[in-house]
Amino acid sequence: MEKDLELTSNSLVSMDKLEKNTDLKEKLWNKDFVLLLQGQIVSVFGDNIYDMALRFWILVNTGSITLMGILMTSTIIPSIFISPLAGTFIDRHDRRKILIAADILRGISILIIGLLALKGHLQVWMILISGIIMGLCSSFFNPSIDSSIPDIIPKSKILKGTSIFSLASTGNEIVGNAFGGFLVQMLGAPILFIFNGLSFLFSAFCTGFAKIPTIPQEAKNISFFNDLKLGMNFVKKSKGLKSLLITMCFFNFCASMSMTLTMPWFRSNNSLGIGFYGIAMAINTFGMFLGFTYLSIIEIKREKRFFALIASGSILSITMIIYSLTLNLYLISVMFFVDGFCIAVLSSIIQSSIQLFVPSNIRSKVFAFKNTLASALMPLGMILAGILGEKLRMNMIICADYIAFLLLFAYLSTLSSVKKIVNL
Known part of the structure; x- marks a missing residue:
């Protein structure tokens, strides 16, 4: 227990240094913030269009509303079980690399779905597997982006920065709902699947040029599950x-x-x-x-x-x-x-x-x-x-x-x- 407290204390000291370095940045709209934001804007827009195109494809090809619900929730279920482990993994590794890897995996997965749909070979079980991959990647991506934002902008701007990311997501939802149906009818679901896949790859490309501070690595001195326990104990206390x-x-x-x-x-x-x-x-x-x-x-x-x-x-x-x-x-x-x-x-x-x-x-x-x-x-x-x-x-x-x-x-x-x- 004393060792855990010592590790936590050392981590907090290191964090003070990290936060001081972060506060040296004077403005919200720095290069790293803009790079992450523009990647998110494109990929979230692609996601909104993809959701509508997927519903359309399922209803046209299966006519089952129940099946549509099952496939749409396939991205949620993996995160329930994997998220706590994913959070610990993220805190022990480079968040920038995790963000890039998650976007690339999601992009490739959806591109394959789009190409299969374009060729007329897409089947329901393939969408289910892709949904599981999307859910697993999101379990790593979402905590990574949430934990990175405070380290790339000044502390005084965190509320604004968080709101801007949420604004981009909500704005995309409005645009997606307004034009999604039109785009599905005009371009077809397969083309929109491919667009979503490319949007994830674009997000990975943008993140590749961003600099996200490395997390202090004192946690490497303890086991993975003891590290997980430290996080849970922090919440409990x-x-x-x-x-x-x-x-x-x-x-x-x-x-x-x-x-x-x-x-x-x-x-x-x-x-x-x-x-x-x-x-x-x-x-x-x-x-x-x-x-x-x-x-x-x-x-x-x-x-x-x-x-x-x-x-x-x-x-x-x-x-x-x-x-x-x-x-x-x-x-x-x-x-x-x-x-x-x-x-x-x-x-x-x-x-x-x-x-x-x-x-x-x-x-x-x-x-x-x-x-x-x-x-x-x-x-x-x-x-x-x-x-x-x-x-x-x-x-x-x-x-x-x-x-x-x-x-x-x-x-x-x-x-x-x-x-x-x-x-x-």
Whole structure:
């Protein structure tokens, strides 16, 4: 135990040196940040188009909605089991090389799928294998990128930097949803598969020119599983960090339940309808886009971030409670917009707070642990929503869902340990 504490202490000293070097960079838009961002913009856009093209191909070639759901979730399941191990591996190796390798593997995998589809040889089992490869690569890629951002930009700009990455993802989602169907019809699914594969290779190319600081390697003196244990112990000992992780995971659980029930709830009410569901989702995404845009431009003072966290979570909960109790189209539209804006603020503050608080040498482990919890709870929320939705009124389930979330934020507002981390 004393040896573990000594290693952690040495790592933190090394981290202080790393953070001082990082703070020497005066601006957010440095070369390394831009390189990672532009690679992400292209690959995320390719991903959004790929998802739509894949759904189209599955429905045209199999006609099975159930099979489509199974294949779409094949990328999630591997991350549930591999993420904790992946996080430890990342903290012990060069993150830049991991990012490049993950993008190349994903790019080659999707290119093969596209070429097979173009030749008419693509089969369902091939898509399943490709989905598993994508999920495994994402288990290494996502914690690597999350842990790298704080080491390539100044600490004072982390909230903005995180928001800009999220803004790029949300903007791509809007563009993908707007033009994805048109592109599928005009170019066909195989061409879009190939485009997505090339987008990953472009991301790898951009990352190859970026410089990501090397993580202090004291962890090499201990075994892999003891290193994994160090990360888990760090989370256990920090009450504030545990509360933030629980909040993020519980939000994913609540959101997965409400989103699972929202479409059938709209469909079951003639005053809403399935057509308005698409409009409401677009409004929600636009709210998120403006939220991330706001945070990428406006600097929230450190002493006000905890208030912004509690306010955004509370308002988010209240908007969803109101939505569940009304059938007024205009009121629901406003609630979905406000909800999207608050989601952007909430997720950005939590993400940046974790990035600031956790030392670089265990940051990937913490983010991998967070991703595992989130990935595991979302399918559970969907299943539970489906079971309850057949027995109870769907809007009442959504209402109870967000009442519980509101109570969680009422409790969070009393925790000084969370306030300390968020206001770093």
